[in-house]
Structure formats: C-alpha cells, structure tokens
Amino acid sequence: MTTSATSLDKRLILVDKTIAVHGNRRDALLEILHTAHNVYGFLDKKILLHISEKLRIPPSQVYGVATFYNYFKLKKPGSHSVTFCLGTACYVKGVEEILSALEKEFNVKRGETSSDGKLSLFVTRCVGACAMAPNVIVDDEMIGKATKEVVLERIRKILESERVEA
Amino acid sequence: MSERIVKLIIDGKEIFAKPTDTILKAAIDNGIQIPTLCYLEGLTPHGGCRLCVVEVKGNPKLMTSCTTPVSNNMEIITNSPKLIKYRKQIIELLLAERIHTCSVCIANGSCELQELASKFGVDHTNVSRNWERFELDMSHERFVLDHNRCILCTRCIRVCDEIEGVHTLDIKRRGKDSMIIVDLDEPWSASYSCTSCGKCSAVCPVGAIYVKGKPLSETKRKELPKFITERRRR
Numbered sequence: 001m002t003t004s005a006t007s008l009d010k011r012l013i014l015v016d017k018t019i020a021v022h023g024n025r026r027d028a029l030l031e032i033l034h035t036a037h038n039v040y041g042f043l044d045k046k047i048l049l050h051i052s053e054k055l056r057i058p059p060s061q062v063y064g065v066a067t068f069y070n071y072f073k074l075k076k077p078g079s080h081s082v083t084f085c086l087g088t089a090c091y092v093k094g095v096e097e098i099l100s101a102l103e104k105e106f107n108v109k110r111g112e113t114s115s116d117g118k119l120s121l122f123v124t125r126c127v128g129a130c131a132m133a134p135n136v137i138v139d140d141e142m143i144g145k146a147t148k149e150v151v152l153e154r155i156r157k158i159l160e161s162e163r164v165e166a
Numbered sequence: 167m168s169e170r171i172v173k174l175i176i177d178g179k180e181i182f183a184k185p186t187d188t189i190l191k192a193a194i195d196n197g198i199q200i201p202t203l204c205y206l207e208g209l210t211p212h213g214g215c216r217l218c219v220v221e222v223k224g225n226p227k228l229m230t231s232c233t234t235p236v237s238n239n240m241e242i243i244t245n246s247p248k249l250i251k252y253r254k255q256i257i258e259l260l261l262a263e264r265i266h267t268c269s270v271c272i273a274n275g276s277c278e279l280q281e282l283a284s285k286f287g288v289d290h291t292n293v294s295r296n297w298e299r300f301e302l303d304m305s306h307e308r309f310v311l312d313h314n315r316c317i318l319c320t321r322c323i324r325v326c327d328e329i330e331g332v333h334t335l336d337i338k339r340r341g342k343d344s345m346i347i348v349d350l351d352e353p354w355s356a357s358y359s360c361t362s363c364g365k366c367s368a369v370c371p372v373g374a375i376y377v378k379g380k381p382l383s384e385t386k387r388k389e390l391p392k393f394i395t396e397r398r399r400r
Contacts, residue, residue: 058327058332058336060334060347060348063336064336064337064338064347067339068339
C-alpha cells in the first residue's frame with residue numbers, strides 16, 4: 001500500500017502545494033480533499049492514500065471523512081450529471097417520479113454512472129430553492145418546477161448534440 | 167490548591183470527585199450503576215449510544231454521563247421514569263435498525279445489547295424493523311465482520327486506534343448508511359494495516375466482529391482495554 005503516484009502528474013503537484021500551504025497539518029484534511037476533488041473531479045483510492053501518507057492520517061479515517069460528505073465523489077462521474085433535490089418540498093412535489101423516469105429511460109441507477117460513462121444521476125438534500133420545487137440540476141444548470149418531460153427532453157438534447165459533434 | 171475536590175449529589179447521595187472526572191466515573195467509583203453500551207473503560211468515551219444519559223438539575227437537556235465532566239454542587243438523577251423511557255426507546259431503535267435475531271446470533275447469551283434489552287424488559291419494538299441486509303466480510307482468516315449485527319458503538323474503532331495504534335477500522339458515510347470499514351473500504355483480508363490482533367473481537371458488545379468457529383463468550387475480553395491502559399506508560 002505505497003503511494004508513489006506518478007510524480008510528474010501536474011494535478012498531484014497542486015494537491016501537494018495545498019498540503020504544503022497548510023503545513024502538513026492533519027486538521028486541514030477537508031481543505032486538501034476539496035483541492036484534490038477539484039483537480040481530479042473525484043477522489044480515487046490512490047489519491048486518498050497519498051493524502052493519508054502526507055498528513056499522517058490513517059487511510060480508513062481519510063476514507064471516513066471523504067464519504068461523510070455527499071459533496072465528494074469517490075467514483076469517476078459521467079461527462080454529464082443530473083442532480084435531483086430530495087428535500088422535503090421537492091419530494092412532496094414529486095421529484096421521485098422524474099427520478100424513476102430517468103432511471104428507466106437511461107438505464108442508470110441513482111448515485112451511479114451509465115455504462116457508457118456519459119450520464120450520472122445524483123441525489124442531494126435541499127438545494128435551498130424550495131419555492132421552485134421540484135428542482136433538478138442538469139450540468140450545473142438548475143431547472144425549477146421541473147417536469148418529467150422537460151428534464152428528459154433536456155438530457156436527450158445534450159446527449160444528442162454530443163453524438164452529432166462526435 | 168494542589169488538587170481541588172468537587173462535591174456533587176448523585177441520586178441524593180453526597181459524593182466527592184476530581185474535577186477531571188466524568189459523571190459516570192464518579193458514579194461508578196461510588197457504587198452507583200448507570201447503564202452503558204458504547205462506553206468501555208480504557209477507551210476514550212464516545213457518547214454515541216446515549217444509554218448513560220442522566221438528568222442534571224437546572225439543565226433541561228439530558229446529559230451523557232460518560233462525556234460530561236462533574237462540577238461543583240451538581241445534582242444528578244441517574245434513574246427516573248423519564249430516563250427509563252428514553253433508555254427503552256434507544257434499545258428499541260437499536261434493535262430495529264439492523265437484523266438482531268438473537269436465536270441465530272453467535273453472541274446469543276453473551277451480548278450486551280441482549281442483556282440490556284432483557285434488563286429493561288424490551289421484548290419487542292414499536293417501530294418497524296429495517297430489514298436491510300448487508301454482506302458479511304468473511305475474507306479474513308480468523309475474523310468475521312457482520313454488519314447486520316453492528317450497532318456502530320465504535321468500540322472496535324477506538325480499541326484499534328488507541329490500544330493497538332493502527333486505526334485499521336473506521337466508519338464510512340453517515341446516518342443510516344454508516345458502516346464499519348477496513349482501511350479504504352476493502353475486504354478485511356486485503357487490509358495492509360490490520361495486525362490481526364483481535365482486540366476488536368474482544369470488545370465488540372454484540373456479534374458484529376467475532377472469531378471464526380468460536381462462540382463470543384470464549385473470545386470476549388471486556389476488561390482488556392482497561393487492563394492494557396492501566397499498565398501503559400503515560
């Protein structure tokens with residue numbers, strides 16, 4: 001379980017820089033996880049082990065912190081993401097129906113990525129826009145008062161345009 | 167003022183304690199019993215199970231006696247209808263969260279949760295049980311990790327960190343999704359840091375970590391952390 005990740009990885013240099021800025025202090029773990037998540041897009045075991053070694057924190061503890069926060073993703077997300085608000089207001093307004101419709105249409109379960117790596121479905125708790133419930137976030141763009149049709153249409157369009165470009 | 171002494175009243179009995187003591191320690195030292203589950207002498211208190219809650223006069227909240235330090239003129243009640251009600255409810259919730267079927271559990275007869283349930287007369291749960299099933303980790307040559315029996319008391323984590331000093335075990339996720347993990351959520355046999363010392367199985371209050379082929383009554387050593395810390399250089 002050694003962690004000599006490729007030394008020429010520029011992203012790793014950024015992570016190490018953050019670690020150095022914080023003087024290798026173990027209480028800066030969250031900051032460092034944030035940096036690593038930002039530069040890699042997700043946290044894999046290799047980078048968690050690297051952080052564990054640098055900060056002198058047991059790997060299981062680093063993993064525990066990384067999984068405690070919904071923000072951190074431990075698997076590589078798809079090129080497009082759809083996030084569903086499962087807060088009380090959105091739930092009551094029927095976000096579940098939209099979610100199951102998408103799961104069925106694109107054959108991908110919540111929290112997972114489609115087998116072609118194109119689409120990820122995430123769920124989150126309240127996004128703080130309850131007046132617009134139900135809320136669905138498609139690639140950083142929020143759709144308020146979302147309906148099954150609107151969301152499906154939007155995603156089909158995104159995936160379609162990508163196919164044309166490719 | 168080399169060492170101040172604190173005077174407090176527990177269940178009407180006037181007792182003296184060191185200011186660094188917790189309510190639980192002061193009570194134990196004076197022969198007063200408070201039910202506990204996640205607490206284990208020799209390990210850092212966790213305050214997670216909430217069974218050791220007590221009433222402190224002037225404080226509307228119930229306090230966990232294992233983590234609350236004593237203070238002068240504190241008046242504490244360790245047993246009241248309210249406390250019994252809460253403790254019963256906690257036991258019910260613990261029983262409902264994972265699959266606690268005593269008759270087919272390796273810990274049957276030496277389980278601390280079972281003991282508490284029978285002591286408090288909890289023979290059923292009023293909340294519906296959550297029958298989510300988790301896969302057993304039987305990959306280790308000697309130990310089994312059965313999440314279905316785990317109550318997340320973190321005794322194993324603390325003994326692994328504080329006594330053995332490797333911190334192989336921890337908890338992943340949170341809330342109802344919390345689970346004990348080995349290193350980076352690996353099968354136990356793949357763990358690099360685990361020394362196979364078995365202290366986790368010695369302190370598990372239920373049948374979540376046990377030695378293969380042995381009843382828990384044979385492998386359980388509840389006094390182990392206390393024994394080790396009392397003989398360790400400070």
